[in-house]
Amino acid sequence: MRTAALQLFAEHGFAAVSMRQIASAVGVQAGALYNYTAxxxxxxxxxxxxxxxxxxxxxxxxxxxxxxxxxxxxxxxxxxxxxxxxxxxxxxxxxxxxxxxxxxxxxxxxxxxxxxxxxxxxxxxxxxxxxxxxxxxxxxxxxxxxxxxxxxxxxxxxxxxxxxxxxxxxxxxxxxxxx
Amino acid sequence: MRTAALQLFAEHGFAAVSMRQIASAVGVQAGALYNYTAxxxxxxxxxxxxxxxxxxxxxxxxxxxxxxxxxxxxxxxxxxxxxxxxxxxxxxxxxxxxxxxxxxxxxxxxxxxxxxxxxxxxxxxxxxxxxxxxxxxxxxxxxxxxxxxxxxxxxxxxxxxxxxxxxxxxxxxxxxxxx
DNA sequence: GTCTATAATCCGATAGAC
DNA sequence: GTCTATCGGATTATAGAC
Structure with a gap:
């Protein structure tokens, strides 16, 4: 998750990246990310x-x-x-x-x-x-x-x-x- | 509109600023902005x-x-x-x-x-x-x-x-x- | 030229099944 | 620990009244 977020934030900017995009890059659904970050x-x-x-x-x-x-x-x-x-x-x-x-x-x-x-x-x-x-x-x-x-x-x-x-x-x- | 957008973009970032925020800073509704920018x-x-x-x-x-x-x-x-x-x-x-x-x-x-x-x-x-x-x-x-x-x-x-x-x-x- | 209303879509975060 | 479904609200952009 951290690696995916790092690359997406760097490319598009924090505000332009959604939790759904990060989840998609990781290969899970958005809800699952909240087991790893508040x-x-x-x-x-x-x-x-x-x-x-x-x-x-x-x-x-x-x-x-x-x-x-x-x-x-x-x-x-x-x-x-x-x-x-x-x-x-x-x-x-x-x-x-x-x-x-x-x-x-x-x-x-x-x-x-x-x-x-x-x-x-x-x-x-x-x-x-x-x-x-x-x-x-x-x-x-x-x-x-x-x-x-x-x-x-x-x-x-x-x-x-x-x-x-x-x-x-x-x-x-x-x-x-x-x- | 340009002045308001400039200040808001610089402060919060382009992706984090909405047309409604810009309109509010100008003193109009969001729809009116589209008379001045595509x-x-x-x-x-x-x-x-x-x-x-x-x-x-x-x-x-x-x-x-x-x-x-x-x-x-x-x-x-x-x-x-x-x-x-x-x-x-x-x-x-x-x-x-x-x-x-x-x-x-x-x-x-x-x-x-x-x-x-x-x-x-x-x-x-x-x-x-x-x-x-x-x-x-x-x-x-x-x-x-x-x-x-x-x-x-x-x-x-x-x-x-x-x-x-x-x-x-x-x-x-x-x-x-x-x- | 500004307004209101709205279409179509996306957002973060959570609840509860499994 | 991941899923689906959803809440409540946000977004850009447009349509049409005035």
Missing amino acids: DKQSLLFDLMKTHMQDVLAAVPDTPHLTPTQQLEAFVRFHIAFHHRRPEEVFIAYMELRNLTPDNFEIIEELRRSYEARLQGILARGIASDDFAVEDAKIATFAVIAMLTGVNTWFKEGGRLSLADVQDQYWHMVRKSVGA | DKQSLLFDLMKTHMQDVLAAVPDTPHLTPTQQLEAFVRFHIAFHHRRPEEVFIAYMELRNLTPDNFEIIEELRRSYEARLQGILARGIASDDFAVEDAKIATFAVIAMLTGVNTWFKEGGRLSLADVQDQYWHMVRKSVGA
């Missing part, structure tokens, strides 16, 4: 929460490295991890407005935790003069937006490999923060 | 097409400037223009999947034309050795994603003015492409 909202929330927790569990935590090495590890991780989960990434960003206020707050807090990882790396690098950038918070927004944008155009099997993309984005990020 | 899909398409044409009409075209000056003008324009039209920008990105295939192709072509403006600046700057970046196409995606991300967090009246944000993003973009 309602449609809970299904969306579970998908988003699981994704955000997966990201947080997988992001490298290597305080022994230099700020530049930590930043490179973050850039390569973000691109690779998000590339493997395009539907989850898309939903986690596009369907925020379809969460109830309580659920929204929980997802937002998880997202802020992830951004705080990058912001911490940047702030330490600024303090140690490894990086030359005016504001760690703005640089965090800029870098994450840049990296997440890869998912909107990159498809495996084209002119560039994922490693090529990681290399080029790392070069641009490194220069942009003066590392 | 159907709901045409209303979405018109909003997106108008926005993309507005962007293309407003983007600076100054071939007499140096590549670095052109890039700076593009960065400042993109941030300022998109800041003034948050609903249009949001819809133009989020509701692409709710367009019919024919309408989608038209909007995509307009979007590609806009990206081609930036890509042309970058390609000329690479050819003239004003910029040091591996691939103009990837740098285009990276810069546009970074700049469009401003809309997700920047609100006027906070710690930073729009001019501050333009300055900081221009510094990061300039360094990232080696200008």
Whole structure:
């Protein structure tokens, strides 16, 4: 059910997908789904929460490295991890407005935790003069937006490999923060 | 009707907004809207097409400037223009999947034309050795994603003015492409 | 040009049989 | 644990009065 909902929500949007469509993709009738989720909202929330927790569990935590090495590890991780989960990434960003206020707050807090990882790396690098950038918070927004944008155009099997993309984005990020 | 639809689509999403809601915001009954739009899909398409044409009409075209000056003008324009039209920008990105295939192709072509403006600046700057970046196409995606991300967090009246944000993003973009 | 009324269909969620 | 059937209400779009 979660896999079917993930694909349908990513393709058509949460509001445009009915429980009957999800049931049909699973191969059951709509009523059967309610043995596995309280309602449609809970299904969306579970998908988003699981994704955000997966990201947080997988992001490298290597305080022994230099700020530049930590930043490179973050850039390569973000691109690779998000590339493997395009539907989850898309939903986690596009369907925020379809969460109830309580659920929204929980997802937002998880997202802020992830951004705080990058912001911490940047702030330490600024303090140690490894990086030359005016504001760690703005640089965090800029870098994450840049990296997440890869998912909107990159498809495996084209002119560039994922490693090529990681290399080029790392070069641009490194220069942009003066590392 | 267009203003009401714009705000409602941006807030709740195209699929989640009914013609009755739009009519209510305008102050008429739902049937009256069909004197101004053929159907709901045409209303979405018109909003997106108008926005993309507005962007293309407003983007600076100054071939007499140096590549670095052109890039700076593009960065400042993109941030300022998109800041003034948050609903249009949001819809133009989020509701692409709710367009019919024919309408989608038209909007995509307009979007590609806009990206081609930036890509042309970058390609000329690479050819003239004003910029040091591996691939103009990837740098285009990276810069546009970074700049469009401003809309997700920047609100006027906070710690930073729009001019501050333009300055900081221009510094990061300039360094990232080696200008 | 706006209204009311309605056609035809779909929705989320639940009840109860098995 | 899945099914059928259903409740109460929503939807887009149209028809025809005024």
